[in-house]
Amino acid sequence: MDISVVVPLFNEEESLPELFAWIERVMKANNFTYEVIFVNDGSTDHSWEVIERLSRQSECVKGIKFRRNYGKSPALHCGFAQAQGDVVITMDADMQDSPDEIPGLYKMIKTDGYDLVSGYKKKRYDPLSKTIPTKLFNATARKISGIKNLHDFNCGLKAYRKDVVKNIEVYGEMHRYIPYLAKNAGFNKIGEKVVKHRARKYGKTKFGLNRFFNGYLDLITLWFLSSFGRKPMHVFGFLGSIMFMIGFVSAAILGIDKLCALANGVQQRLVTDSPYFYISLTMMMIGTQLFLAGFLGDLISRNSTNRNEYQIEEEIRCEDNRKNNQAK
Secondary structure, three states, X not given: OOEEEEEEEOOOOOOHHHHHHHHHHHHHHOOOOEEEEEEEOOOOOOHHHHHHHHHHHOOOEXXXXXXXXXXXHHHHHHHHHHOOOOEEEEOOOOOOEOHHHHHHHHHHHHOOOOOEEEEEOOOOOOOHHHHHHHHHHHHXXXXXXXXXXXXXXXXXXXXXXXXXXXXXXXXXXXXXXXXXXXXXXXXXXXEEEEOOEOOOOOOOOOOOHHHHHHHHHHHHHHHHHHHXXXXXXXXXXXXXXXXXXXXXXXXXXXXXXXXXXXXXXOXXXXXXXXXXXXXXXXXXXXXXXXXXXXXXXXXXXXXOOOOOOOOOOOOOOHHHHXXXXXXX
16 A cells, blocks of 8 residues: 555544545545545544545545544554555644645655655744744754754654654654654654645634643653663763762861861851751752662663663574575
8 A cells, every 4th residue: 555644633524525535636646545544533523423424435534533532642643553555644634734745745755765754834824823832842843853954843744654653652742743753763864845834724723822831841851751761860860969969068168167167266157057058958968869860760761661672674684694595
């Protein structure tokens, strides 16, 4: 199968028939073999009934229905698990992503050799309340992820080599950072394609400021897990040791100063009357706690069931060499 189109949706009953008809026209015009996987993320309207009707009209339509609303990342995770196409394309169900972009995205994966291609909506029809936070978010994501060539991490229109979606785990609200997840899994050939952004035709946007702030928190989490997920002692132990040493040295200086004063017969107030004593003590306590946090994190990491799961692209075994030698 050439293409799997994964469409996560929530309350999009009006747009689904038109969206599928458009996808179908594009696929037939380019002679693609395909499937369209609609993932109904707990819609409260008649979206599932529409999907059922479409599936009766075309055997290319598949559907997944959640009992409640879990979010876009779980919807993509389940859609990726079901996808069978050599190239997997994701798009939103609100008709703001154009299916006419599918052939170009497919070519960049199959012909140009990209692992992942992300759409870039250079000209947007969103209000400033959405575009300004999006620009700030993308600038931060580029800086932290090191993927400098992407302008729109959160664009719903993306294309993936099948191996990519089968080797990454999209959870929580990590759909914003799929390029970063792919990079951490060893898929480094990540490209971008300028795509058309269409004004919303049906329904209303699900964007809110809470998603903007949650996006930053998820980005920090992903950065920490990718950098120190398997070695938490390297960050917590280091910070804890530094803070403990600063606190210890400060307390020692106070003690030495007091002893020198006593040796010279100089009247001086109690060490415990100095605010620096309590600051030093607090730093030592926090440093000890950070060190213990790193130690416990290391223990948890070592006992994790996936501590030795690494992405292996290819292997050469002894039996393979024997077969090749025999063939010669």
